[in-house]
Structure formats: C-alpha cells, structure tokens
Amino acid sequence: MSSVFVRQTLTLLLKDLRREVRTKEILTTTVSFAVLLMVVFTFAFYQDDESVKIVFPGILWVSILFSGVLAIGRTFAQEKDGGCLRAIALIPGTDLSLYYAKLIINLLFLLTFEAILLPILALAFNVAIVAQLPLYAVALVVPTLGFVAIGTLIAAMLVHSHLREVLLPVLLFPLAVPLIIVGVKITAALFEGADFATIWPWLKLAVAMDFVYVFIAQFLFRWVLSAIE
Amino acid sequence: MNTVHLRSLSRSYGRLFALHRVTTSLHAGSITAILGGNGAGKTTLINILATLDSPTAGEVLYDACSWSHFARRHRARIGWVSHDSLLYDELSGRENLQFYARMYGLKHPEEIAQRWLERVGMNEAADRRVATYSRGMRQRLTVARALIHEPSLVLFDEPTSGLDQQGINEVGALLAELREAGRIVVLITHDFHVLDANIDRLLILKRGKLTFDEDAHSSAEILDAYAKFA
Numbered sequence: 001m002s003s004v005f006v007r008q009t010l011t012l013l014l015k016d017l018r019r020e021v022r023t024k025e026i027l028t029t030t031v032s033f034a035v036l037l038m039v040v041f042t043f044a045f046y047q048d049d050e051s052v053k054i055v056f057p058g059i060l061w062v063s064i065l066f067s068g069v070l071a072i073g074r075t076f077a078q079e080k081d082g083g084c085l086r087a088i089a090l091i092p093g094t095d096l097s098l099y100y101a102k103l104i105i106n107l108l109f110l111l112t113f114e115a116i117l118l119p120i121l122a123l124a125f126n127v128a129i130v131a132q133l134p135l136y137a138v139a140l141v142v143p144t145l146g147f148v149a150i151g152t153l154i155a156a157m158l159v160h161s162h163l164r165e166v167l168l169p170v171l172l173f174p175l176a177v178p179l180i181i182v183g184v185k186i187t188a189a190l191f192e193g194a195d196f197a198t199i200w201p202w203l204k205l206a207v208a209m210d211f212v213y214v215f216i217a218q219f220l221f222r223w224v225l226s227a228i229e
Numbered sequence: 230m231n232t233v234h235l236r237s238l239s240r241s242y243g244r245l246f247a248l249h250r251v252t253t254s255l256h257a258g259s260i261t262a263i264l265g266g267n268g269a270g271k272t273t274l275i276n277i278l279a280t281l282d283s284p285t286a287g288e289v290l291y292d293a294c295s296w297s298h299f300a301r302r303h304r305a306r307i308g309w310v311s312h313d314s315l316l317y318d319e320l321s322g323r324e325n326l327q328f329y330a331r332m333y334g335l336k337h338p339e340e341i342a343q344r345w346l347e348r349v350g351m352n353e354a355a356d357r358r359v360a361t362y363s364r365g366m367r368q369r370l371t372v373a374r375a376l377i378h379e380p381s382l383v384l385f386d387e388p389t390s391g392l393d394q395q396g397i398n399e400v401g402a403l404l405a406e407l408r409e410a411g412r413i414v415v416l417i418t419h420d421f422h423v424l425d426a427n428i429d430r431l432l433i434l435k436r437g438k439l440t441f442d443e444d445a446h447s448s449a450e451i452l453d454a455y456a457k458f459a
Contacts (some may be wrong), residue, residue, distance in 0.1 A: 004334060011331040021320045083313025086281055089375070090304045091332050 005095045005100075007198050012088075012101030019078060020109070030067040030113045035120065042124050052125045057187035060121055061180050064114060064144070071109045072151035076159040079219050085159070095222035099152065102212075106148045114118050114140050123175055132190050135199065137191060141182035142203060146210040149150045153217035156224045175213075182206045230292055230306060231257045232380040233278065233413060237287035238412035240273050240437075247273040249286065249437040259383075260404055260414040260427060264451075265459055272312075274434070275384050278415060279309045291382070303332060308380030310388050314367045315374060318360040322351050322370050327358060328378055333378040345373040350399065364391030372403065383407055384414045402428050408458045421448050433458040 020026055038059065065170040077083040118136065122129045128137050145210050154171050158164035185205070187201045233255040241246040248270045276282035276291060280300035286339055289296040294303065315343045316325050330338035339377050346355045349369040359367065368391050376383065389397045397420065404427045407414050416428065425448035433454060435439035441458040444453050 007334060008332055011328060015317065015320065015324075015328050018324070019317065022319050078317060078319070082317055083311065083315050086311070086315060087309070088311075088317035088328070088332070089281070089331075090279070090307055091306050092302070094332070104374060 002093075005097050008091070008093055008097035009101045009104070012098060013105055013207050016078075016101065016105045017108075020105075026040075026071050026109050027112060030109070031069055031116055034063045034067040034113065034117050037066060037172060038117070038121055038124060051122045052071070052127065053188075053191060054184050056121070056125050056127055056191060056198055059125075060118070060187055061183050062118060063121070064183075065147075065173070066178065066214060067113060067117075068110055068144075068147060068151065069172065070174070071113070072106055072148065072155050073151055073168050075106060084086060089225060095220065095225050098225065099156075099218055099221040101157075103152045103217075105148055106152055107145060110144050110148060111141065114115065114144065125196040127191065132193075135190050135196060137188070139183065139186040139199065142206040143179040143186075146206065146213040147172075148181045149210065149213040152174050153221055153224065156221060173211045179209055182209070230413060232238070232290075232292060233382065234290040235287070238274075238277065238284050238289060239286040240270070240277060241285050246437045248284075248434075249279070251434075251437075251439045252287075253432060253439060255413050255415060255430075255441050257405070258408055258411045259429040260408055260416060261430040261432060262416045262418065262428040262445075262451075263432045263434060264419075264455055265416075266438070270433040270437040270458070271434055272386060273361065273437075275309075275311075275415065275417060278382070279307055279384050280304055282307075286348060286446045305378060306381045307382040308375040308378070308387045310371055312386060312390075314359075314371045316359045316367065316370060319355045319358060321358055322346065322362070322366075323355040325370065326373055327373050330377055335378060341377060343378055349373045350396075350409055365393055365396050368392055369396060369399075372400065372422050376403075376407075381412055383412050383414045385418070388416065388420055389420045396423060418436050423453060425451070 020027070041059045045051065065083070076085065079088065088098060118129065118140070132207060151172050158167050161167060182202050186202045189199050189202070232410065235251055235253050238248055238251040240357065241409065263274060265271050272283060273355045277284055284296065291303065293298045317328070323346060327343055328339045335341050339431060347354045349372055351366065351369050351373070352379070354362065354366060355447060359370065368388070372388060375456035388400050392400065402415070404414060408429070429444060431443060431445035431451060431454060433438060435458065441454050443454075445454060
C-alpha cells in the first residue's frame with residue numbers, strides 16, 4: 001500500500017468527516033428516516049412476542065437498506081456541487097484513493113447509524129441483544145461492507161444523472177439482495193440464541209461476497225471516474 | 230515542459246464539430262489568449278489541454294508526450310481554473326487550500342496554504358467558510374487552488390470573472406509572474422484590460438476553426454483581430 005494512497009485516502013476522509021460534523025446532513029436524515037420506518041413497522045407488524053421472531057430481522061435490514069440508500073446517494077454530492085470531482089480527478093492516484101475514502105466514510109456512517117438503530121429497535125420490540133452483542137455486531141458489519149462497496153460504485157456511476165435518486169435503489173437493491181438475505185438469516189439465527197459456529201456458514205458467504213464486491217468495484221471505479229470527471 | 234503542440238486537433242459530438250483541425254503550438258514563458266464567440270470551441274480546447282476531454286482526431290503532444298500518456302501520468306503538471314470554483318463550500322478558504330496541498334503531496338501544506346492566501350489577498354477571510362464568500366473572493370481562492378502545486382501548464386477559463394478592478398490587476402500581475410517563471414499559460418477571457426500588455430500570442434476560434442494565430446501585444450491589435458476573425 002503506497003504512502004500516496006494512504007495520505008490521499010486519509011485527507012479525503014478527514015474532509016468528509018469535517019463536513020459531516022458541520023452539516024450533520026447524512027446522520028440526521030438517515031437516523032430520522034429509520035426511526036420513522038421503525039415506528040410504522042412496529043404498529044404494522046407487532047402483535048405478540050411470537051411475531052417478533054419473524055419480523056425483527058426483516059425490519060432491521062429493511063431499515064438499513066432504505067436508510068443506507070439515503071446515505072450512499074449523498075456520497076459524491078459535495079464533489080458534484082462544487083465541481084470538485086474534476087479537480088480531484090486531475091490529481092494522480094485519486095482513482096483508487098477516492099473510491100476507498102468514499103467506501104470507508106459510507107461504512108462509518110452506516111455503522112454509526114446501525115449502532116444507534118439496533119438498541120432502539122431492540123427496545124421497541126423488547127429483544128435482548130446484550131448477551132450476543134459481539135455477534136450482532138459481526139452480523140451487521142460483514143453484510144454492510146459489501147452493500148457499501150457496491151453502493152459507492154453505483155453512486156459514482158449516477159453522479160451526473162438527473163434520475164440518480166430513482167436509479168440508485170433500482171440498480172443497488174438487486175445486487176444487495178444476497179447480502180441482505182444473509183444478514184436477515186444471521187440476525188434471525190442470533191435471535192433464536194445461535195452461537196458463532198451456527199452462523200459461520202452464512203458469515204463465510206457474506207465475507208466472500210464482500211471480497212468480490214470490493215474487488216470488482218475498485219477495479220471498475222477508475223473507468224467510472226474517467227467517464228464522470 | 231517547454232511546448233505543447235496541437236496537430237489537426239478535432240473534437241466532434243456526433244456530426245457537430247466543436248473543434249476542427251486546429252494546429253498550433255504553445256510555448257513555455259508565453260501567455261496565449263484564446264478568443265471567440267459563444268460556441269466557438271474555446272472551453273472544449275481548454276478541456277482537451279487539461280486532459281479532461283479527449284480529441285476525436287489529430288494529436289496533442291506535451292513536449293514529446295502523447296495526450297493519453299500525459300493524461301495517465303502527468304496530470305499533476307496541469308493547473309486549471311474553470312467556470313466552477315472547484316472549492317468545498319462547507320470548508321474555509323484555508324482548509325480548502327490545505328486539502329488540495331495535501332492531496333498533491335506537498336510538504337508543509339499549512340505554510341503553503343498561508344503563503345497563497347496572502348498572495349491572493351484572502352488572508353483576512355481565510356477562516357470563513359467558502360459558502361460566505363463573494364464571487365470575487367471565490368475566484369481569488371480558485372486561482373490559488375489551481376496554482377498551489379506549481380503546475381507547468383496553467384489553463385485559465387475566464388479568471389477575472391466576478392473580480393473587481395484590484396482583483397483584475399492582481400490577475401494581470403500573476404500572469405506576468407507565471408510568464409517569468411517559464412510556465413505555459415493559456416487564457417480564455419473577454420476582459421480586454423487583462424489581455425492588454427499581458428499576452429504574447431492570440432488565437433481566435435470561430436465555429437471550431439482556428440481563424441487567427443499570431444503574436445499580438447496591444448489591445449488595439451487584439452480588438453482589430455477580434456472584429457475581423459471572431
């Protein structure tokens with residue numbers, strides 16, 4: 001890993017974090033949207049303790065999916081608004097560092113969002129998660145990485161499209177579905193008290209998908225960047 | 230970099246030619262102005278020189294380096310001021326310059342940013358967010374952003390847009406400095422005050438074709454050529 005890549009990635013990350021601290025744009029919108037979804041789902045599906053088993057994993061991942069699209073959709077907005085994408089494209093090495101900086105920032109935003117959402121959802125549905133918190137964390141982080149990896153690439157592809165808000169979920173959801181299914185399966189298993197050995201086969205699948213998505217996305221990003229700059 | 234050669238350079242969008250068989254050379258230590266009416270191909274030419282748009286025919290040689298090789302390997306040698314500011318509104322002027330200095334891998338980014346802030350007269354507003362800047366203040370910072378990495382090919386697309394008279398004079402002084410430093414400077418502007426006494430060569434484009442390519446020094450000569458060939 002070259003020092004140029006590390007320096008550029010860190011510089012882009014710090015810039016995005018500084019911007020988010022000042023505007024609070026992404027976390028505010030995603031968390032408030034997720035809370036709204038949760039309230040609707042709670043009233044729609046919650047009947048008794050038995051029903052929780054069925055609906056809790058689904059509600060968790062649907063909230064992550066929908067709110068994640070909001071966050072990922074804003075990935076390149078600031079670069080586009082000021083025309084900065086072209087200035088960054090003129091700096092050698094940014095075809096890789098820009099992708100990884102955006103991937104990491106999206107991952108940070110979504111994991112922060114999930115760290116807020118999971119306890120709220122557990123409280124609302126009266127689900128005990130504390131005993132298995134590390135496993136829940138793994139169950140969230142692994143599928144989220146793949147989701148963000150492919151989402152960041154698609155967000156870049158759509159940066160100049162007037163229909164990007166519509167096209168992003170249309171293109172992202174079919175690619176993210178296998179990861180979401182794995183996420184739902186692992187969460188459902190944990191809910192029924194499964195240990196690490198039980199969720200490992202599903203987890204292996206998600207890790208493999210993460211590798212494939214990150215590799216393909218970083219490979220394609222340089223062509224996407226040269227087309228959108 | 231000493232010379233940029235353009236040989237039968239064309240850029241078409243479908244059947245429409247934005248540039249048609251443009252042949253000329255740009256030299257180090259000289260300032261070349263490009264004039265022409267709307268849709269003449271000025272910005273297309275600047276974008277191709279900046280490697281942000283590719284020619285559909287002909288070639289561009291940066292010394293002996295082809296356009297595609299230069300685009301892949303040497304983009305850091307380009308400084309580009311465009312219609313957009315290419316600045317982040319939520320960051321301050323200082324933070325913007327430090328950001329670009331770090332991205333280019335310059336040593337002592339804080340000191341370099343401070344030096345450029347003073348040079349473009351933005352020291353007092355340096356810690357305010359760019360969103361609060363006037364058009365002229367943004368333009369000053371844009372010039373600093375484009376030159377912070379000391380590029381050898383400097384491309385200005387309307388650098389005096391939104392500037393007051395003092396700012397225009399400062400751009401004129403900056404152009405003279407860049408010429409002294411041996412840079413290749415290409416300038417699109419409609420501000421004849423900037424052109425007067427600042428340019429060494431004048432190119433005039435009309436509907437994508439190069440209609441005038443000669444040395445020009447006084448504003449009277451420039452106006453005369455513009456009236457005849459634009």
